Amino acid sequence: MLKTRRRLHALLASLCLTCLLPATPASAADAWPSRPLTLVVPYPAGGVADQLARALGNALSQRLGQPVLVDNRAGANGNLGAAWVARQQPADGYTMVLGSVSNLAINPHLYTSMGYDPLQDLQPVTLTHTMPNVLVAGPQTPYKNVADLVAAAKAKPGAIAFGSAGNGNTMHLTGVQFENAADVRLLHVPYKGGPPALQDVMGGQIPLMFHNLPAVVTMHKAGKVRVLAVADTKRSLLLPDVPTFAELGYPGVVTNVWNGVLVRHGTPAPIVARLNKEMVAILQSPGFRKPLEDQGYEVLSSTPQQFTDLLKKDTAAMAGLVRQAGLTMQ
Incomplete structure (x- = not known):
């Protein structure tokens, strides 16, 4: 009987010590998330990136059981919002950023200081979508x-x-x-975001712009703008009447703009895996995809490693284009 009691006391002591041990990474990930999340869009509200982010945030909220708030932090061609996530927020998965080829792969060759290093300070989660750019003319212009x-x-x-x-x-x-x-020279007029530039094209303040396809499909069909050409290797199914630049004799004019979600580098791997799992399920869902594809988005998904590989490849590739353009930013 005494031996039995001793064994029982030893077992109880062992169980108590187990309860006092810190949670393992796996159990911490199981408890995540326990509060609202934030998805930072480093561009103005109302643009094509913002529209997809809000749809993704709503769907992610339903899967995680926590609100996902979209926070527009525009400025410096996407640098301000991305730097805020990369340098000022904890690496805990509660703050994400929607990045693009523009601020992640092009900006490092433009700015002497971005406030962060995309390859060192951010952890890719998944690609979300891609879209070609198009040449847009105002309806009042003579450019048919x-x-x-x-x-x-x-x-x-x-x-x-x-x-x-x-x-x-x-x-x-x-x-x-x-x-x-x-072999022509135009006059570039930079705006603080695509929406105000598009408004000025429709209003006749400027005759042309290059824009993301989803932003102009409805406007083209309504006669509010003319889409003259698509910077892609194929025509858009939504605008089958619009040729590609390659068809017109300009095969070098191809710009597919990819976007994806990232978190701060150092975020625990189980949390990155959870975010990837939930987002990929959303991005592959026909109910989520169709409304966006009807607007011209090509919805994507990827592993974190596939996203990382693409980011590294395009960061290297964009160096030549930026040098060719002779662009530098402070």
Whole structure:
């Protein structure tokens, strides 16, 4: 009986010690998330990145059982919002950022100081979508097609303006690609985001801009703008009447803008895996995909490693394009 009691006391003591041990990473991940999350969009509200982020945030909230708040922190071509997540927020998975090829792969070659290093300070979770850029003309302009524009630009070098979401972003660089391919010179007018530039194209303040396809599909169909060409290797199923630049003799004008979700580097691997699992399930869901695809988004998903590999590849590839454009930012 005494031996039995001793064994029982030893067992109880062992159980008590187990309860006092710190939680393992796996058990900590099981308890995550226990409070609301934030998805930072480093661009103005109302743009194509913001629209997808809000749809993704709503769906992710339902799967995680916690609110996902979208926080627009625009500025410096996406640097401000990304730097805030990369350097000022804890590496706990509660704050995410929607990054793109523009601020993650192009900006390192533009800015002497970005406030963060995309490859060192951020951890990719999954790609979310890609979309081509397109050349957009106002309905009041005389440009019915790209040939009209090229002829006018050759007649008046540097006189025809085109807008973009800002210096050095993909819209601007698509314009540089077109200038080089067509041997013309246009006047670049940078805006603080795509929506105000598009408003000025529709209002006649500027004649042209390069923009993301999803932002202009509805406007083109309503006659509010003319989409003259698609910077892709194939025509858009939503705008089958619009040729690619390659079809028009400018095969070098191709810009597919990818986006994806990242967290601060150092976020525990189980939390990154959980976020990836839930987001991939959302991104592969037909109910989530179809409304976005109907607007011109190509919805994607990936592993964290696939996203990392693409980021490294495009960071190296964009160096030449930025040098060719002769762009530098402070």
